[in-house]
Amino acid sequence: MGSSRSDVVHEPIDPDTGPVPPARHSPWRGQGPVVGVVAVGGALGATARYGASLLWVTPPSAFPWTILLVNAVGCAIIGVFLVLITEMWTAHRLMRPFFGTGVLGGFTTFSAYAVDFTRLVQDGRIAIAFGYLLGTLVVAMTAVWAAMAATRRVLGVYGGGPGRRAAR
Template identity: 65%
Template sequence: MTVPHPERVGESGAPVRAPARGASPWHGQGPVVAVVALGGAVGATARYGAARLWPTSADAFPWTTFAVNVVGCAVIGVFMVLITDAWRAHRLVRPFFGTGVLGGFTTFSTYAVDIRKLIGAGHAGIGLGYLAATLCAALAAVWLGVAATRRALAWRRR
């Protein structure tokens, strides 16, 4: 028969009490979750605004989503160098801006839906071109953002 909560026994043979339960895991993570949600709302609102300002027709290359994702990736590259190499950021800056704002601004879901719509509408060439162009441009944007920021910081330190 198994015992639901077996007691631990110490070296002396006496039962060892389990440590008291600490604070809820949300105690330390609550502020992080809150700033990610707030940042996500800001980023998603900015992306929505971009889509409203520069609408793209359903059968054309989705330039707005492409630009949003590439710009967001460049900013991620710059931001990560700044908060890791240039200055000591508050513990909530990365979750707010990196995960929240930039995560809400850039959009993999819209990218995937755009590709599916283009291919489904018989525009496979545009859809596959968009797939490849976004991937290459986003990676290049992160790399350029990192490289340019590191170069600027090195030049500034001279």
């Protein structure tokens, strides 16, 4: 038994070059580049955080000032970055994953924050542990808000969308 004419699949033919090869999915269009830039950014951010921990060593029994400072600085940079990429210019599609998720995600650290909290509790420093727990959240949120407000003020912009400047 032969196949019927309707079962045959014909390749598209370009009149100038002949059969058209099937379209390939470019690896630069999917999630591959996003994962790649997040990984590279994360490595850079984590390296910077590690560098900060080497510059400002916190003894095991001391208050974790280094991680508090790293998280506050990272959150302030996030505030500046948010204003720049949402209110000043349209960023390349890989900028947010690279810098926001990767670099700043690697630099700021919830895991070290949780470990420091646990260590303080285990050392019997309950009040300090909960002060650190709540204080870090307040400092981080304040840093984001203050950095966004300061950036808008310096640049003369408001939340009006990409490229919009405040009327004076």
